[in-house]
Amino acid sequence: ENVLTQSPATLSLSPGERATLSCGASQSVSSSYLAWYQQKPGLAPRLLIYDASSRATGIPDRFSGSGSGTDFTLTISRLEPEDFAVYYCQQYGSSPVTFGQGTKLES
Amino acid sequence: EVQLVQSGAEVKKPGESLKISCKASGYSFTSYWIAWVRQMPGKGLEWMGIINPHDSDTRYSPSFQGQVTISADKSITTAYLQWSSLKASDTAMYYCARQWSGDYWGQGTLVTVSS
Numbered sequence: 606e607n608v609l610t611q612s613p614a615t616l617s618l619s620p621g622e623r624a625t626l627s628c629g630a631s632q633s634v635s636s637s638y639l640a641w642y643q644q645k646p647g648l649a650p651r652l653l654i655y656d657a658s659s660r661a662t663g664i665p666d667r668f669s670g671s672g673s674g675t676d677f678t679l680t681i682s683r684l685e686p687e688d689f690a691v692y693y694c695q696q697y698g699s700s701p702v703t704f705g706q707g708t709k710l711e712s
Numbered sequence: 713e714v715q716l717v718q719s720g721a722e723v724k725k726p727g728e729s730l731k732i733s734c735k736a737s738g739y740s741f742t743s744y745w746i747a748w749v750r751q752m753p754g755k756g757l758e759w760m761g762i763i764n765p766h767d768s769d770t771r772y773s774p775s776f777q778g779q780v781t782i783s784a785d786k787s788i789t790t791a792y793l794q795w796s797s798l799k800a801s802d803t804a805m806y807y808c809a810r811q812w813s814g815d816y817w818g819q820g821t822l823v824t825v826s827s
Binding site: 695701 | 747749756762772773774807809812813814816817819820
């Protein structure tokens with residue numbers, strides 16, 4: 606199984622700052638099949654990025670994804686108050702699909 | 713509009729059986745896989761498995777193989793997750809999601825298993 610490790614576990618920033626979240630894979634992610642999700646308390650996860658760098662429908666362009674192989678990054682260029690949440694990466698290039706343990710972005 | 717609407721919260725006793733549902737609408741049901749994801753209280757996301765409603769091809773995470781059954785009824789565009797004998801450790805929120813990369817998610821079904 607491809608184990609995903611996210612860092613940091615918690616990221617403390619202020620609105621207007623830039624956030625950089627990392628996701629490392631134990632094996633190369635096939636075809637860059639990596640996604641990023643945002644989850645707020647009491648709500649279902651929301652897809653932000655798929656295929657490592659493609660923004661999902663309706664996602665603001667302050668969210669961007671990059672990386673390939675075993676190292677991936679989610680960047681939020683300028684934090685808005687509504688961006689404070691937990692973020693998960695997921696690889697779907699090999700079975701079983703796996704998620705990272707999450708990064709909590711707090712203000 | 714794509715929607716995945718899940719069945720309501722359940723409270724069950726250990727050893728009981730349960731089947732929860734995920735009703736899809738707004739797209740061609742047989743054109744997209746449907747996955748199930750577990751989230752235990754205060755914890756992260758765990759991928760359980762996925763089904764292709766077109767031909768019922770189903771893949772399970774090894775962690776959940778033999779513990780649950782995923783199925784789909786294309787006549788009523790609904791996917792299911794079922795247990796034959798619940799344990800207290802099955803207490804969690806369960807989500808359905810469309811596609812291997814979950815582009816749309818259900819609202820979640822909270823399953824509580826307690827004696």
